[in-house]
């Protein structure tokens with residue numbers, strides 16, 4: 121192998137479903153290319169490739185299980201897999217930086233605090249969206265995560281009445297998990313629409329979710345907004361708030377001892393309030409000017425082409441995958457992971473094209489995402505919206521992984537092992 125004067129620098133910004141998907145594909149397509157590689161040992165060193173994975177955390181977090189994890193501690197403790205437990209990520213071509221990204225420009229990523237600039241030849245944006253903690257997870261290490269989870273769980277255990285504000289998929293699942301695990305507590309879901317889980321879903325799906333909440337005994341206050349909360353006891357710590365302008369997930373939105381007043385004048389006393397209102401995009405961090413009249417960001421994320429390159433002629437070297445991009449109306453972990461794999465493969469093709477002297481690379485295209493949704497409402501109820509139909513709860517629950525895909529997600533990060541080419 122001819123050694124280049126400077127290695128090809130690839131940055132992966134964000135290392136969860138999408139970012140790890142990209143990292144694995146780059147590993148298998150650019151590092152594990154030796155003919156005897158079989159996934160049982162580390163790929164050989166490749167001094168021509170340098171991949172820097174930047175994430176504010178030291179590991180993968182399985183968000184899908186977050187609401188169950190808050191109500192069932194033993195399950196919650198398993199949701200974090202440190203990068204150090206993934207031997208393939210210890211390959212000498214990988215550099216893992218546990219840092220907060222403060223801005224992304226066309227040729228470098230800047231780190232918060234030090235303002236260090238990491239230059240790149242290729243970039244994968246996989247920073248997701250921001251949700252306030254505890255759902256958005258403020259922790260940056262596994263120990264911190266477990267400590268926070270234990271703290272929030274203790275608050276849940278000691279509360280008699282809990283209000284969840286926001287009846288999107290996350291709020292609806294949280295209300296159902298809490299009522300399933302703590303049937304003696306009063307759980308109330310406040311939601312501004314007439315049915316939960318707004319979005320492009322069938323009436324039967326949304327009504328089905330409302331029926332299950334009712335069956336579980338969750339009080340539902342639909343078509344109502346929270347207009348006042350008194351008194352407010354904010355649990356966020358000043359230490360965690362340092363970079364909260366960049367990362368709203370650092371702010372713990374849980375409130376204690378609140379009287380909630382709704383838009384229809386109802387007062388609800390809550391020992392605990394969880395805020396599950398919408399997610400925020402990462403737009404403020406992305407300093408990539410559009411070269412056309414169309415802004416780079418839509419309300420649904422940064423614009424990408426089907427190759428997952430940014431949809432702008434100035435940025436063929438920048439890809440965006442998962443929740444941060446506008447590829448899908450409804451954001452899913454599986455789509456983030458497969459988008460990451462596709463972006464990784466396409467970067468490998470671009471790198472190969474350059475090393476074979478500028479033969480234009482043919483890039484793979486992602487398929488338009490399907491609209492389907494699984495809603496897991498506690499351990500006994502679920503709903504699935506497929507293409508134009510709804511799978512009822514008694515059938516749907518058997519089609520959902522009882523561990524909410526935790527095992528599958530951990531396997532796909534290749535903890536303790538090495539990825540093979542797909």
Ligand SMILES: Cc1cc2nc3c(=O)[nH]c(=O)nc-3n(C[C@H](O)[C@H](O)[C@H](O)COP(=O)(O)OP(=O)(O)OC[C@H]3O[C@@H](n4cnc5c(N)ncnc54)[C@H](O)[C@@H]3O)c2cc1C
Nearest residue numbers: 134136137138175176183220221247248442443452453456
């Ligand atoms: C409670 C909950 C339940 C869900 N349930 C489901 C479900 O059942 N099925 C499903 O398919 N999807 C579900 N989702 C959605 C799913 O989790 C997302 O679609 C998925 O996480 C998107 O993956 P991603 O890699 O794009 O982003 P993320 O998983 O959000 O990863 C982004 C990464 O970027 C890092 N990062 C972000 N900003 C910065 C920064 N400034 N500096 C450094 N690092 C940064 C983060 O630490 C994180 O590691 C759920 C989400 C939540 C919150």
